[in-house]
Amino acid sequence: IKALAKGGQWKRALQKxxxxxxxxxxxxxxxxxxxxxxxxxxxxxxxxxxxxxxxVAEKPPVYSLMWGYNAAISALGKAKQMEGxxxxxxxxxxxxxxxxxxxxxxxxxxxxxxxxxxxxxxxxSEMESEGVRPNLVVYNTLIxxxxxxxxxxxxxDILKRMRDGGIPPDVRTYTTILSGCxxxxxxxRAESLLAEMDSVGIKPNSRTLTAVLKVYGDAxxxxxxxxxxxxxxxxxxxxxxxxxxxxxxxxxxxDHGDKVLELYGMMEERGMGPD
RNA sequence: UGACAUAUAGUUU
Numbered sequence: 001i002k003a004l005a006k007g008g009q010w011k012r013a014l015q016k017x018x019x020x021x022x023x024x025x026x027x028x029x030x031x032x033x034x035x036x037x038x039x040x041x042x043x044x045x046x047x048x049x050x051x052x053x054x055x056v057a058e059k060p061p062v063y064s065l066m067w068g069y070n071a072a073i074s075a076l077g078k079a080k081q082m083e084g085x086x087x088x089x090x091x092x093x094x095x096x097x098x099x100x101x102x103x104x105x106x107x108x109x110x111x112x113x114x115x116x117x118x119x120x121x122x123x124x125s126e127m128e129s130e131g132v133r134p135n136l137v138v139y140n141t142l143i144x145x146x147x148x149x150x151x152x153x154x155x156x157d158i159l160k161r162m163r164d165g166g167i168p169p170d171v172r173t174y175t176t177i178l179s180g181c182x183x184x185x186x187x188x189r190a191e192s193l194l195a196e197m198d199s200v201g202i203k204p205n206s207r208t209l210t211a212v213l214k215v216y217g218d219a220x221x222x223x224x225x226x227x228x229x230x231x232x233x234x235x236x237x238x239x240x241x242x243x244x245x246x247x248x249x250x251x252x253x254x255d256h257g258d259k260v261l262e263l264y265g266m267m268e269e270r271g272m273g274p275d
Numbered sequence: 276u277g278a279c280a281u282a283u284a285g286u287u288u
Contacts, residue, residue, distance in 0.1 A: 002279075030280040037281065071281040105282035112283095140283040175284040210285040217286095245286040275287090 001031060005038030013038045014047060021054065029055070029064035033071040040075035045084065048075035052088075062097065070102040077110025085110045100132060105141045112145025120145035121154070134165075140172050147180035155180060171202050178211040187219040206238055210246045217250030225250040226259075241267070241275045 004013040017035045032055040039048035052072040055064065069092045076084040089107065092099060099107075104127045111119040120142050127134060134142075139162040146155040159177065162169065169177075174197050181190045190212050197204060204212075209232050216225035229247050233239060244267040251259045264274075 028279090033280040035280095040281090067281055069281090074281060077282090102282050107282090109282065135282095137283050142283090144283060170284095172284045177284090179285060205285090207285040212285090214286065240285095242286045247286090249286065 001034045001038065005034065005041060008042070010038040010042045010044060010047070014051065017051065017054075029060065029067045032064070033067050036068065036071040036075055040071070040078050043079055045076045045079040045081050048072050049084065065092075065095070065097055066100065066103075069097060070100070070106060073103060073110065074106040077106050077113065080110070080113055082110060082114050082116075098130070098132075099127070101127075101135045101138055104132065104134070105137045108138065108141040108145050112141065112148050115149060117145050117149035117151055117154075124158075134162075134167075136162075136167055136170060136173075139167060140170070140176060143173065144176045147176060150182075152180055168200070169202075171197070171205060171208060174202065174204075175208045175211050178208060178215060181211075181215045182218060184219045187215050187221050187224070190215045204232065204237065206240045206243050209237060209239075210242045213243065213246040213250055217246070217253055220253060222250055222254045222256075239270070239272075241272050244272065245275070 001013045001016050004010070004016065013035055017031060020031065032051060035051050036048045039045065039051060049072060052068050055068040060068075069088055073085055073088050076088065085107065089099065089103070092103070104123050107123045108120045111117070111123065124134060124138075124142060127138070139158060143155045143158050146152075146158065155177065159169065159173070162173075174193055178190055178193055181187070194204065194212065197208075209229070212228060213225050216222065216228070225247060229243070244263055248260050248263050251263065267274075
């Protein structure tokens, strides 16, 4: 089912699930979550709900239901079906299921995608009042949601809170925060974040680099962008098309057509075509 | 003994 989903065959993936059911094979939650994940990948949220109902109809153990509901919330969340997401959460609770970190992270992603960062924050309060400890993913998701709503101060508060709570930021946290450095003065903050990453031994990856290149570009610090790119390149960071795109975007702010063409050539030399 | 599943970050405003 997972292989079919990877190949874009979500319909056949769901048929396989039905075939299993038709033969009386019992509910393995892995199969259902794989099927719901396939629906999510291709925006088939109605099918995700349908698949969840099939799982529920089998009256499986609590942990299977948890996985199923969480996967469904994720699927509807990605499709921005907020009402459906809220219904699912309510149904979970009504069925005596206690939302866990996965549930809340999926809820925060859903609210973030819908631009309602206030609701992402409410989710944090809810989980805390229910005694569910926010983990790294929950914090990262919340920070991303807040930054999407341009709530930089609140995002920084959360960053502080995770540190105080003994959850050190990871490369995704830093990348998220860096991607929120949108004002012209923010490149200095970006540099101090990079220095901090270095001091705690977290290596920037291609996504981190892309985010910082954009920060420099937005700030008009094109030379710094080029310098950082070269530094990372020499350090062996694996560059992808996004890195090149971001650097070309930054360089173009100063209208250096030659430099852009040079970068484009370098990109092709490395076997990367334009996207 | 082993394999498999659900949540978070980057460019194109």
